[in-house]
Amino acid sequence: MKAQDENREVLPTGERYHHGIALYESVYRESLENPNGFWSKAASILDWDRKWDKILDDTNAPFYRWFLNGKLNVCYNAVDRHAKSGNRNKAAYIWVGEGGEEKIITFEGLYRRVNNLSNALINLGIEKGDKILIYLPMILEAPVAMLAAARIGAVFSFVFAGFGASAISERINDAKAKIVITADGGYRNGKILDLKRTIDEALVSTSSVQNVIVVRRSGHQVEMEDGRDIWYHDLVRDGSKYVAPVELESNDPLFILYTSGTTGKPKGVVHGNGGYAVWVANTMKWAFNPNDTDRWWCAADIGWITGHSYIVFAPLILGLTSIMYEGSITYPSPDRLWDIAEKYGVNILYTSPTAIRTLMRYGEKYVKMHDLSTIRVLGTVGEPINPPAWRWYHENIGSSKAPIIDTYWQTETGGFVISPSLGLGLPPLKPGSATFPMPGIDPVILDEEGNEARIGEKGLIAYRRPWPGMLLTLHNDPERFVKTYFDRFKGKYYCGDYAVKDSDGYYWLLGRADEVLKVAGHRLGTIEIEDALLSSREVAEAAVFGKPDEVKGEVIVAFIVVKNEFRGISDIASGLRKQIKSELGPIYVPEEIHIAETLPKTRSGKIMRRVIKAVFLDEVPGDVSTLESSASVDEIRAAIESFRKQAQ
Numbered sequence: 001m002k003a004q005d006e007n008r009e010v011l012p013t014g015e016r017y018h019h020g021i022a023l024y025e026s027v028y029r030e031s032l033e034n035p036n037g038f039w040s041k042a043a044s045i046l047d048w049d050r051k052w053d054k055i056l057d058d059t060n061a062p063f064y065r066w067f068l069n070g071k072l073n074v075c076y077n078a079v080d081r082h083a084k085s086g087n088r089n090k091a092a093y094i095w096v097g098e099g100g101e102e103k104i105i106t107f108e109g110l111y112r113r114v115n116n117l118s119n120a121l122i123n124l125g126i127e128k129g130d131k132i133l134i135y136l137p138m139i140l141e142a143p144v145a146m147l148a149a150a151r152i153g154a155v156f157s158f159v160f161a162g163f164g165a166s167a168i169s170e171r172i173n174d175a176k177a178k179i180v181i182t183a184d185g186g187y188r189n190g191k192i193l194d195l196k197r198t199i200d201e202a203l204v205s206t207s208s209v210q211n212v213i214v215v216r217r218s219g220h221q222v223e224m225e226d227g228r229d230i231w232y233h234d235l236v237r238d239g240s241k242y243v244a245p246v247e248l249e250s251n252d253p254l255f256i257l258y259t260s261g262t263t264g265k266p267k268g269v270v271h272g273n274g275g276y277a278v279w280v281a282n283t284m285k286w287a288f289n290p291n292d293t294d295r296w297w298c299a300a301d302i303g304w305i306t307g308h309s310y311i312v313f314a315p316l317i318l319g320l321t322s323i324m325y326e327g328s329i330t331y332p333s334p335d336r337l338w339d340i341a342e343k344y345g346v347n348i349l350y351t352s353p354t355a356i357r358t359l360m361r362y363g364e365k366y367v368k369m370h371d372l373s374t375i376r377v378l379g380t381v382g383e384p385i386n387p388p389a390w391r392w393y394h395e396n397i398g399s400s401k402a403p404i405i406d407t408y409w410q411t412e413t414g415g416f417v418i419s420p421s422l423g424l425g426l427p428p429l430k431p432g433s434a435t436f437p438m439p440g441i442d443p444v445i446l447d448e449e450g451n452e453a454r455i456g457e458k459g460l461i462a463y464r465r466p467w468p469g470m471l472l473t474l475h476n477d478p479e480r481f482v483k484t485y486f487d488r489f490k491g492k493y494y495c496g497d498y499a500v501k502d503s504d505g506y507y508w509l510l511g512r513a514d515e516v517l518k519v520a521g522h523r524l525g526t527i528e529i530e531d532a533l534l535s536s537r538e539v540a541e542a543a544v545f546g547k548p549d550e551v552k553g554e555v556i557v558a559f560i561v562v563k564n565e566f567r568g569i570s571d572i573a574s575g576l577r578k579q580i581k582s583e584l585g586p587i588y589v590p591e592e593i594h595i596a597e598t599l600p601k602t603r604s605g606k607i608m609r610r611v612i613k614a615v616f617l618d619e620v621p622g623d624v625s626t627l628e629s630s631a632s633v634d635e636i637r638a639a640i641e642s643f644r645k646q647a648q
């Protein structure tokens with residue numbers, strides 16, 4: 001708790017915005033005391049085709065259903081109503097290519113493109129409920145594809161362009177996707193990512209895909225399979241065809257987004273239409289309080305939940321102008337973000353602690369090259385932000401006046417759950433704390449046994465009631481949904497994070513309590529990487545864990561035991577790296593791969609991952625009883641001793 005205690009002082013930083021939190025407190029209280037009235041008002045942020053019968057249906061808990069029998073179309077709310085109003089000529093996106101190109105697309109232009117693609121999808125036979133897999137870089141066709149799917153009631157599953165072939169085929173097979181929308185390639189650090197080739201590899205082990213629609217972006221040579229692959233520009237004619245938005249029930253699925261959990265198989269998090277859209281639009285208003293004329297820049301990738309919710313759905317529903325940047329934050333030079341922020345007069349910048357720490361390393365020189373005076377508000381997401389990075393961001397990028405909205409949330413929560421609320425009266429900020437719950441969110445910090453933790457005591461954060469943006473279920477696996485989120489603490493949603501509440505009521509999120517890593521903000525499962533290692537010819541045993549890293553938060557370390565017949569062969573590690581890169585994707589490649597003679601195991605044969613980690617990091621505590629729940633203290637001691645000897 002030391003680091004936080006040192007930062008207990010109330011900073012003057014929120015001051016300009018700090019009008020007291022009385023409004024926040026009364027809104028928050030109302031959200032808990034009068035949820036029906038509260039959510040009814042909050043839902044009027046959308047246009048509904050039919051009003052709901054019930055705000056919250058909990059008869060099938062924990063499968064909570066919000067705005068039951070309410071009918072709407074999210075694409076209509078995000079696009080049509082702006083294209084048909086005074087926002088028609090307003091920019092929806094200002095897109096900046098990695099090479100510096102600029103494209104500005106108005107709400108009316110977005111409307112036309114979405115209709116054109118919707119029409120093409122219908123012509124290919126896509127209907128309500130069909131699944132579309134999107135594997136696109138940060139180009140405008142990405143939001144267009146998501147919105148077109150939403151318009152016709154198809155369910156999209158977006159796969160981040162950094163994932164490899166087997167990650168894609170697994171997702172295609174789980175969702176039985178009929179269509180893939182991809183590009184020939186995308187740009188990253190001046191190089192071309194060969195996306196189409198990865199899709200071709202992935203499709204070898206799938207059977208549901210009828211067509212692959214390919215956007216031409218990089219222009220390099222790609223294979224096009226006759227009868228299956230179609231160029232986007234050949235298929236999607238630019239016309240004025242109108243496709244009526246399909247009326248959907250609030251709890252029909254909008255998208256599936258796979259995320260890592262504690263098994264080797266990613267979880268297909270399903271979000272619905274009504275509850276999700278109400279949640280993302282309202283949380284964006286509460287947390288960031290954007291003005292109509294603001295330029296909002298969420299510098300995340302569209303393939304992660306942050307991009308889904310806060311590059312696409314929330315800002316469009318609110319009719320805001322977003323900056324969308326295609327490439328790497330250090331390309332062609334480390335001032336790229338600041339250059340774009342100055343050139344386009346960005347007012348609100350939302351990015352990750354890893355990005356901040358990466359750019360902080362290059363020093364203030366790159367920041368000073370630019371006038372960042374238009375920036376009024378800053379935000380962070382994805383991992384805890386350490387106070388020095390918070391201060392650097394605040395002082396250098398926010399000119400010591402922009403408040404930092406540290407938003408804590410998860411793929412499963414749909415949108416922010418704990419965050420300062422600039423729109424409801426900003427609390428005095430404490431660097432490293434996400435401050436207070438959003439309206440409707442009722443968190444509690446529990447000890448391992450499920451008792452409420454004391455103030456200042458680290459515990460597990462859970463939620464005592466549902467909220468509109470929470471996941472509907474896990475695709476194809478309702479049992480896993482219940483088991484993963486509601487079994488640990490009966491009747492409460494729990495998803496793996498440590499937290500502490502201080503004596504002023506501020507929440508501090510302290511990282512994952514499970515076998516999930518956060519590498520540069522990317523959520524990765526240790527078991528997925530172990531499975532990939534074990535699927536190679538050479539590896540007999542594997543243990544993967546995270547090592548703290550100053551910039552990326554954590555990096556991946558693997559310990560492996562090589563099968564007898566492969567012992568002594570050099571370069572096993574580089575072969576494994578290559579294999580992981582093509583199967584899972586570059587973000588999964590371990591920074592260190594160590595070869596050991598044996599790995600410590602419990603009597604029942606379970607590898608003691610945490611023991612290996614503790615020995616490796618030189619962190620073995622006197623009391624080893626917490627290190628491995630399924631082993632005796634003697635067993636752990638013996639395992640530590642023998643592993644230590646080996647490591648020397």
Ligand code: WTA
Binds near residue numbers: 304305381385512518
């Ligand atoms: C972590 C990303 C501390 C947390 C939106 C959570 C954070 C996981 C914060 C979800 C934050 C996210 N402070 N930790 N502001 N934001 N996390 O699903 O461990 O990719 O459980 O969603 O990121 O990661 P996911």
